Amino acid sequence: MSSLSSLQPQALWQRFETICSIPHPSKHEQAMIDWLLALANEHQLEHFQDSVGNVIIKKPATPGMEDRQGVILQAHLDMVPQANNDTQHDFTQDPIRPYIDGDWVTAQGTTLGADNGIGLASIVAVLTSKELAHGPIEALLTIDEEAGMTGAFGLEAGVLEGKLLINTDSEQEGEVYMGCAGGGDTCISFALEQQASTPQQAAMKLSIKGLKGGHSGCDIHTGRANANKLLVRILAAMQQQGLEPVLSTIQGGSLRNAIPREASCCVLYSADKQAELNNLLEQQIAQLQDEYGLVETGLEVLAKSIDCPSHSLSPALSQQIIASLNACNNGVVSMSQTVPGVVETSLNIGVISQSAESIDIKILVRSLIDSSRLQVEASLASLFSLCNAKVSHSGAYPGWKPDNNSTMKSVVQQSYQQLFGQCPEVMVIHAGLECGLFKSAYPDWDMASFGPTIKFPHSPDEKVEIAAVEKYWQLLLSVLQNIPAKA
Template sequence: MTTPTTQSELSQLFPQPLWQWFEQICAIPHPSKHEAALSAHIQAWAKERGLPVIVDQVGNLIIRKPATAGMEDRKTVVIQAHLDMVPQKNADKVHDFLTDPIEAWIDGEWVKARGTTLGSDNGIGMSSALAILGASDIKHGPLEVLLTVDEEAGMSGAFGLQAGILEAEILINTDSEQEGEIYMGCAGGVDAKIQLPVQWQDADPAHLAYTLSIAGLKGGHSGVNIHLGRGNANKLLARFFAGHAVELGIAISQAQGGSLRNAIPREAQFSFTLPVEKLDLLQQRVAQYQAILQAELAATEPNLRLTISDCTAPEKVLRSNSQQQLIHLINACPNGVMRMSDEVAGVVESSLNVGVVSTAADHISVVCMVRSLIDSGRAYIESQLQSLCDLAGASVQFEGRYPGWKPDNNSPVMAIVKDTYESIYQREPEIMVIHAGLECGLFKKPYPHLDMVSIGPTIRFPHGPDEMVNIKTVGQYWTLLLAVLERIPAK
């Protein structure tokens, strides 16, 4: 069994400048929309070293560094990462993402976090860019570093990037998550925000009040992990109530599940009342359902658990018609892989994640994340959701639509990275398209000339508390990145 080591030892890993930065980043809270403290820290550091810093109108950072001696004639490169991280934690973990540092630790070949997301997505990429800015022994041409805000919660930083700020001709995105793969394209996406108007009635004071919870699911990135067949907590609870709510005389008082539209929900809770005489049957049905799920999901969700717990008796519960609409809406909502790509073998073309369910005074909200490599695929899923909502008496708004990054097989920087990788590691890298929302597609609008590529180390289970980054591959990514910078051609 591996003995965990302490976070202070991170800075001793290779490459030290990168891990020293990552240690600092872990110490400064930076969930999406709360990147100000980390941004201020980086700005102060850059200014101390005489590096020009621009903060644009949406909060993105652009830091410039002159070429090293003899490299002044090279094309300008921008190394790009995002400042924010996904804030996810286990239910039993006491952690405030706005005030508490990430507790990173070394477990054998991996760096992990204690009960929370690690933020290696995209903290490792950000650390590599900052380490290069601070180095005096790395050869490179004119350099820019672009650190965007809010990538994980809406890509507002990439949406807000204005033309005329960047001088670079080449962009290296650091947000991909598999060593040995070079990314040349990504999915586009849109948020689907569903609202179901509901009506309430007085709860029967003679009925018992309980909460049915599902937990122990793996969750993960709603793009990168969507093809793995993991359980969606919102869908799994809705399935139970679709099968047994009428039989048990259940009246729902609250529905809650998931926390981010781009993370597969790991936990959900539905609170309800039921007649006293139905309690034994409830316990039987939950035990039967848990056995069904454990059989169906034995390989993907070995730690799945359903729990019945007492809760405070509610004053109001959903009227029968509203409850039926809610259950049917979530139970029938598409989820998971919708279609595999015909053009790129083994890559998901289109998918949907039923990410967040929440209860308000006059409606219940369901927020989904739609992804597709092609606009028509995304539009078809939007059409399905619109049809479902029309049938269920709900409304849906599609927000934050962003384009995919169309692959360019003739990309010069792609060729450089591929040839460099082969020369270092004596094997061919895989040229890939990722089913996730890299910001590269958005950069093409203000900077259509940019030649782009994405590389990174091996990160497992991003967007969930099981997130981990492989230490060896961080060193391999760093070696590749520095070698590519040295090979950038003249203007």
């Protein structure tokens, strides 16, 4: 439980400890922005916010390196706010509580924010150092990456001068990323139809808990269960068994880019079929444990009898919601034919929520190929429109196509080889790095992404490897020293 400032590199960990103390979930980054602007003032660095709210800080070259090409160091300011169900935490007010756990740093009951807090800490450490050698640096610190990439979407041409960019948002030491998936949001809305419950109905609260969750891009291929899909699977089995399930409430997940760990519903059913329901639940629980037991070791399916509510959704609407979600694909759709071992297209049924007017579902579709993403979106529209739901698509962002002639790739590879005696793996990631969007405003940018090993991002199990942070820091400094001179 010792202070993170005891770790090496000390300058980076001290900054990360401060970052953890400042609440900064998506769309609530102002306190972080204020801290960064105050630091820039303290160190007499040129700084400003662009029209959308991104923070830009510029630092001149150290003596003797004025002839080097300008480098943009990039990180996002926000973190994913996820907490265990037994953890009371207000991400807009409460600090993250990091601690050392063996070879890792993790947090007490919540996401750690190493995604992208370690990258942000490294950039701040470079900006505020008086000892490090580097050419001209511009820091691009974007807002709202996790909840919509607002900062990347709003970046305007002409704001930055450099042509080489280092993205710090990768999560596997020893890999350099030169491409990423694009994505888009699909929103499905069922208009609420309610009716009075009857004396012939009983009710229960059905819950899925204890799943690992994780990043809907990086972890989508790991075989982890989606709580929304498991919940609907049981409801669909009730339908098929003739138990006449009727939903009163349903909810699951909290972020469209996190694999849902929990989901629950209040469901009404024929009271005279209680014994059949008990048998079905036993069978379903056994099947789920058999299928997911090696991966989802904490899986819990809880069924608790409750007082029957006065109203429920109409049987027709309940059937439409259950049937369409049960039929909806989730997870990996296809693997890349050009990049072996990389997911090409996927989707995540991230959030089910209920308001006074509607049942709403948020799905994030990712793909390395825009046409494949569009086809999945069209399939979703076809499926849910058959059930009288409204379907809309928004927030589409492009992928980042690899450049085999990249200067940044060569510098990172050579620097890694010099430091560690081996070449890093050049990879394409099935996640939405901001680099693809940057190309819209800056088509000539030459980019590479690398970072330390972070496990289970977007979940309360998130942790970052201490040794990998030190190697990442060494690589970052070496890359800055090896940036070539201007042509």
